[in-house]
Amino acid sequence: MSSEIAAASKAVVMGPSFWIATAIFILAYGLIISEKIHKTIVGIFGAAVMIVLGIVTQEDAFNSLDLGIDWNVIFLLVSMMIIINIMKPTGVFEYIAIKSAKIAKGKPFMIMAIFSVVTAIVSAFLDNVTTVLLIAPVTLLICQALELDVVPFLITEAIASNIGGTATLIGDPPNIMIASKAQLDFMAFIYHLTPVIIVVLIAYIITIKLIFGKRLQVREELKQRIMAMNEREAIKDPVLLKKSLVVLAITITGFILHGFLHMEPATIALFGAGLLLLVSGNKEPHHILAEAEWTTLFFFMGLFIIIGGVVKVGLIKWMSVQVLNITQGNMFATSMIVMWFSAFASAFIDNIPYVATMNPLIIDMAKQLWPNLSGTELLHHPDLLPIWWSLALGACLGGNGTAIGASANVIVVGMAEKMGKPISFKKFMLYGMPLMIESVIICTLYVWLRYYVIKI
Amino acid sequence: MKAKDIMIPLEDYLKPDNTLKEAVNIFKTAKRDDTRVGVRGLPVIDEKGKMVGFLTIRDILKAVFPSYMSLMDLGDFTWDGMVEDMARKIGGKRVSELMTQKVISVNEDAPLMECVDHMLRNNIRRLPVTAKDGRVVGILYEMDIFIAITKAMN
Numbered sequence: 001m002s003s004e005i006a007a008a009s010k011a012v013v014m015g016p017s018f019w020i021a022t023a024i025f026i027l028a029y030g031l032i033i034s035e036k037i038h039k040t041i042v043g044i045f046g047a048a049v050m051i052v053l054g055i056v057t058q059e060d061a062f063n064s065l066d067l068g069i070d071w072n073v074i075f076l077l078v079s080m081m082i083i084i085n086i087m088k089p090t091g092v093f094e095y096i097a098i099k100s101a102k103i104a105k106g107k108p109f110m111i112m113a114i115f116s117v118v119t120a121i122v123s124a125f126l127d128n129v130t131t132v133l134l135i136a137p138v139t140l141l142i143c144q145a146l147e148l149d150v151v152p153f154l155i156t157e158a159i160a161s162n163i164g165g166t167a168t169l170i171g172d173p174p175n176i177m178i179a180s181k182a183q184l185d186f187m188a189f190i191y192h193l194t195p196v197i198i199v200v201l202i203a204y205i206i207t208i209k210l211i212f213g214k215r216l217q218v219r220e221e222l223k224q225r226i227m228a229m230n231e232r233e234a235i236k237d238p239v240l241l242k243k244s245l246v247v248l249a250i251t252i253t254g255f256i257l258h259g260f261l262h263m264e265p266a267t268i269a270l271f272g273a274g275l276l277l278l279v280s281g282n283k284e285p286h287h288i289l290a291e292a293e294w295t296t297l298f299f300f301m302g303l304f305i306i307i308g309g310v311v312k313v314g315l316i317k318w319m320s321v322q323v324l325n326i327t328q329g330n331m332f333a334t335s336m337i338v339m340w341f342s343a344f345a346s347a348f349i350d351n352i353p354y355v356a357t358m359n360p361l362i363i364d365m366a367k368q369l370w371p372n373l374s375g376t377e378l379l380h381h382p383d384l385l386p387i388w389w390s391l392a393l394g395a396c397l398g399g400n401g402t403a404i405g406a407s408a409n410v411i412v413v414g415m416a417e418k419m420g421k422p423i424s425f426k427k428f429m430l431y432g433m434p435l436m437i438e439s440v441i442i443c444t445l446y447v448w449l450r451y452y453v454i455k456i
Numbered sequence: 457m458k459a460k461d462i463m464i465p466l467e468d469y470l471k472p473d474n475t476l477k478e479a480v481n482i483f484k485t486a487k488r489d490d491t492r493v494g495v496r497g498l499p500v501i502d503e504k505g506k507m508v509g510f511l512t513i514r515d516i517l518k519a520v521f522p523s524y525m526s527l528m529d530l531g532d533f534t535w536d537g538m539v540e541d542m543a544r545k546i547g548g549k550r551v552s553e554l555m556t557q558k559v560i561s562v563n564e565d566a567p568l569m570e571c572v573d574h575m576l577r578n579n580i581r582r583l584p585v586t587a588k589d590g591r592v593v594g595i596l597y598e599m600d601i602f603i604a605i606t607k608a609m610n
Contacts, residue, residue, distance in 0.1 A: 094528055133527070140524040141533060225535045233532035418523050 012314035012321075021055045021313040028306055033349055040295045043302025050309035060308060066360070067308035069301045072180040072266045073173070077127070077300070079269035080170065081292040083248065084130050086276050090241040094234035096122075097138035102231065106223030108148055108216035112156055113205050115139060119157045120164025120201055124171045124194075125252065128161040128408040129293075136415050145225040146218045151421055154412040155431050156208050159400045161408045163204060163439065166396035167197040169265060170255065173300075174355040174395040176265075181359040182379050182388050185259030192389050196446040200397070200439045207438060211431070240280055247276040303356050311360045320364035329369060331383045332452050335390040336444065338362075342394025343440045347401025347433070355395050362387055386451040393443040400436040403428035459571055460564035462604055463585045463594035464489050470500045472508055472552035476519070479511060479551050488597075499584045499592050500555050507584060507592045509555030519546045519554050561586050564593060568604065571596055 012018070028046035032039045050056050060067040087093075100118050104110035115135060123131045135157055143150035165172035169179045169189040178184065235241060251272030254261075258268050277285055310316055327334045338358075345354050366373075366384050373381065399406030403413050403425050409432070416423045450456060468486035470479050479498075486495045497512030520542040525531070546554075560574050561584040571583055581598040 091529060094530065094533075098533055137524040137527040137530060138533075140522065141530050144522065144538075145535060228535065229533045234529070236529065415524070 012318045014314075014318075017055055018313040018315065020053055021050065021309040022315050024049055024053075024055070025306060025310045025315065029353060032353060038295075039350070040299040040302065043299045043306065045302075047302040047305035050305055055309040056305065056312055060312065061305045064308065067312050069304045070177065070180050072264055073176050073300060073304075074297055075266035076170065076176055076269045077173070078292050078297060079266065079273035080127060081130075082273040082288060083244075083251065083269075083276055084126055085288045085291045086240070086280050086282070087244045087248070088134075089236060090238075090244060091234040091236040092241055092244070093122075093134040094138060095231050097135055097142075098229050098231040098234060101138075101142050101226050102229065106146065106218070106226035108146060108218055109209060109213050111142060111146075112153055112208065112212060112216070115153065116156050116160035116205060116208070117201070119160040120167075120197075123161040123164035123408075124167040124197075128165045128172060128406065129411055131161050131164075132158055132408040132411050136412060140415070140419065142226065146222050148216065148218060149421070150419065151416055151423055151427075152212050152216075152431075154416055155423065155428060156212075158406070158408045158412045159432060159435055160201070160204065162396060162399045162406050163197060163201055166200075166393060167194045170269075172396045174351050175392050177352075177355050177359060178388055178392050179265065181363065183376055184380075184388065186255040186265060187259055189392075190256075192385075193392060196393070196443055199446070200442050203438060203442055204435065207435060243279050244276060247272055247279065250275070300352065303353055307356050307360065310357075316357070316360045317364045320361045320368065323361070324365055324368060331387070332448070334365075335386045335447055335451070338387055339390035339394040339440065339443060339447065342391055343398035343436065344401070346395045346398030347405040347436060351395040351399055351406070355391065358391055358395070362391065386447055389451075390443075390447055393447070394440065397436060397439045397443065400432050400439070401429065402432060405432070405436075457568045457604060458564065459562050459566045459568070459583070459585045459596050460594070462568075462600045463564070463596045464600070465594045466499070466592050468495070468498060469592070470498050470511055470551050470555075472500055472502055472550065472555075474551045475547065476516065476549050476551065476554065477547040480516070483513070497582055499559070499595070500551055501592060505591055507559060507561070507586070507590075509552065509557045510559045510584065511551055511555040512582075515554050515556060516546075519549070559584060561592070562596065563588070568601060572601060575601075 024046055028042050031037050031042045047061065051058050051061050056064075056067050062068055096118060097115070100114045101111050104114045119131055119135050122134070136154060139153050139157060140150055143153055162172070166175070167189070169175050169184070169186045175189060175193075179186075179189065251268060254263075254268035254271065255265060258265055277288070282288060307316075323334070323337075327337065342351075342354065342358070345351075362384070363379070366378050366381060369383075370378055370381060378384075399409065403409050403423065409428065413423045413428065468482060470482060474482070482498065483495055485493065486498060487493055488495055497510060497514075499507050500509040500511055502508050520539050522542070560578055560580065562571055562574060564585050564587055566585075574583055575581065575598060583596040584592045585594040585596050587593045
């Protein structure tokens, strides 16, 4: 084994293009982390420089699956954004939130728990930021009605959204990226990640009960304010709502069946978005399309090209050799390192560039371990699968560690500040970090038991 | 006709460190002209005589309206007493925190059409009128322009 690794290491030629690409990569990531320049601008410019200097050709950047933009990811994201943008004005999200508060009978901890569960479930299907943007305004209203401090509610929802997002292929961008590169389908995520996420979520609810349960008390008459709300008034467009729910059901069924249908998830999502645009009777789609988060989408595109550059010159391969040298091909050790390193890395840096780098690294590592395999035989090697799941769990859940670890956290911190209740970096970490470590411990036990002891 | 011909000369104004409570009382007692008492907005002028902002009752409505309400359609889920609760909380805030800082004003020699242009374009009903040295010398009200229009018609 080690002679093979040494041979692979020699195969990387560290010529001028290697160093130029590496410099662009390090500079771009440095700027993204420092937040001196907006990350999307860094992504677009870095990608352009990679092409201008001839590290990758434009053909590579725009059309190569290994070296360029992963259109699976882009079209999946943009399609889901379109579906949500059409659904938003129907009032369905306000309805769900008000209904949840009433099911909780206005009891503060029950509201916190139910809102967390609802956020987690919605996040499993929609983007986390969108989910938080939908639930947070209602949370602020409910907390004002109950005269409660909104900060614990906002923090618990952001964390719940990151937990829920981990459960499915479409829940969180790292999973979308992993699914595309590793060719894993929707049901594989349901089968491998959803069970452990349910356990993580239950443990999370119990933990927040211990932390906040006793502190949250409200007077009876304030609960009446909640019970007096009529959630039916939230529904502004019942016809569009029915159409949206039917299309959403078709889309989710499509995701469940996409492996069986031999269609990519992006195909399913694009079909859903197209169908909803068609049946919604929208005469002027301009504002629906304009509301898609183009800054995020262009960040992805730029990043894919930058990563393509360092893949092409062999930097990623060289890094994978170093990882193999450390782990000596011990796959259990590798999966544990991947999970915990990913968790702490994602707590402090954006998990999107992180996973974009890790994906080709893992594939390069696999190529060196099993040089005779290719395609899904390689990507779905039984010894490799737990590594993908460890990466997904670590990178998604790691975001809970700090206020900047995940976009959902950044959103709630921003909202709290606007309300005159700033959440300091330290305060978020005080809750986020222990809860993140708790969830990763659960995942560690799960991966160890399921893939290395029971082996199913 | 120019701005200075129909403006109401400035008598009452707010100071940046007036509380909102003081401001609403000044609104109530401010004289608009010899017959009319009570205004819906006043310029905010600092101790050097410089206009630093403008406060209207719309700014006060915005102050009782929680920022999250504008993010989603939540008006149906509010309760009796909510505005009053918010009002009690903001009474002690300073005028400088809530005023509009970018004030659109006109020079006293500005033609009336320029004033109409500002009002329509920016959806405002009153314009501070300034002298050459920048001091506010009066307020031009939408209603007074309307009266000027009515007179011209006849």
